[in-house]
Amino acid sequence: MCGIMGYIGERPAVPVLLDGLRRLEYRGYDSAGLAVMNGAGIEIRKAAGKIGRLADLIERSPVHGIVGIGHTRWATHGFPSDENAHPHADCHGRIVVIHNGIIENFLELRSALSARGHSFKSDTDTEVLAHLIEEAYEQGPGLTSDAPAGAARSRLAAAVERAVSQATGAYALVVLAADEPDKIVAVRMISPLVIGLGQGEMILASDVTALLPYTRDVVIVEDGEIAVITRGEARLARIGGGAVTREPMRVAWDASAAEKGGYAHFMLKEIHEQPRVLQETMMGRLPDDERIVLDGVALTPAASREIDKVWLVACGTAYHAGLVGRLLVEQLAHVSAEADLASEFRYRDPLAGPRTLALAISQSGETADTIAAAREARSRGARTVAVANVVGSTLAREASDVLYTRAGPEIAVCSTKAYLTQLAALAMFAGALGQARGTLPPPAGASLIRGLRALPTQAQAVLRLEPQIVRLAERLHTVEDAFFVGRGFDYPVAMEGSLKFKEISYIHSEAFAGGELKHGTLALVVPGVLVVALATQPALVDKIVSNIQQVRARGAELVGVATTATADAVRPHVDTLLEIPAADPRLVPVLSVIPLQLFAYHVARLRGNDVDQPRNLAKSVTVE
């Protein structure tokens, strides 16, 4: 969480920092601030609230310079306030820091620093870092002797190294020192950090979307590395010793991919991009009716037949994709598969070993729990495959193989297009695994491939339901409780639909397997409650219709989602039917979630909520 920006170059730093912070705002948006070298020292401006409040403050009280750092916050320690907003300074205002992550031992560091005479202005864990650097800096140049070549020809870099060696936890830390106005020092442990290489300028950010207007040539700072950045170069070294040479990589995304492009919200734009990104995710991977070619994932028949367990680990929406993936792997590849929440997997002593394949699914590739779960699986001998969207992300770099989802930048906190591309990637993966294991014979394989290829056009057709969904949202946006139900492949979709709905509408919502309603939840179904029933699976339609009748008899408002193959069976039992094209039942989740995304969006919009940045949340959850 939290967004970090840094700029050093020839242009005024403030507009670059504010622009970058706006692009990173989805990472956290409860306060923001920046610090700029002004020729005589470092000036700070910061404010609780969104970036707009910081921009207003700067307009009233401008600050000028060509070197600066900026931060947008998602509070972990200390409530959102002007004082707790970053940057934080040392006792003399000569060292200034911004930080993304958590310093776990900050309480003990803080009391030791207080005992040594430091005074604190905030409740944050971050502020201890400013004071630790201050102490190390004051110890003087002798420090550079034990610091690595490359990084620590700077006294500041040596002081930063000394400071972080006392801290435990996660950090992307960016530091300015008034006495070294020609450089920015940054250090990374777990929380992401990238450096954009411009012409006569360098830009630092938490992720590449903030760099795109300036450069597409980036260097990723890895865990345990420190960077000394001047206008002309970015020098990397390992903390504790050893210069690092890393070739820049070129980002394929262009700046317009991270802009709204005429849509009212990023979420709506991203929903409408889904047919195209589905196409891109499959491009080159389904060359004919026989083959599924997964670049980046080696699936030899011998190794594939050795696999006796597939774990799918992920969080939130990506976990819901994992639940669909579990069914796909079992049905197509005939391997026992289990999906688990990454935050649970790592603590359950999982039965994973050398014959296990762990699929770690994550849009950002930076979700702390998912990364930790993948590491846990690997430490038990499992092979790890990342299903990730962000190229070069931590998860992607650490996994044995990577299947990229090619959704492009997803800016809205509420995930939509990433989910669809995860489903497509998992279907291709399960199909390829089935082919390699001999469980998906050619005719069945060809049918799956044709089904996959049809999805972008079918997704476009589903988007045409939007006017009907707007009318539905106008009628139902004041409900107070909603239940989403489904069976088989429809159940994870119900879970995802419910998450979308509550996340941005703030209406209480839960998801259930249709058969479970009568085991307790039915007690909550009273007139006025909304029930959204997924009924897309021909083999299960009679069963879900029975469940629909049970809730209808209690006065619930019924919205059904059916395909053209199941619609006739469902229509008589619901108040509103959203009808989508028929498809291979195993691929229908790619289509059936789209009306639920649109419904959540329009309900949230009509309720006047901040759709792209829902309360209390952040896009990239880099804390545990």
Ligand code: M6R
């Ligand atoms: O970047 P990731 O895919 O690892 O993120 C996982 C979840 O935090 C994310 O899907 C979250 O649940 C979304 N906000 C849901 O819309």
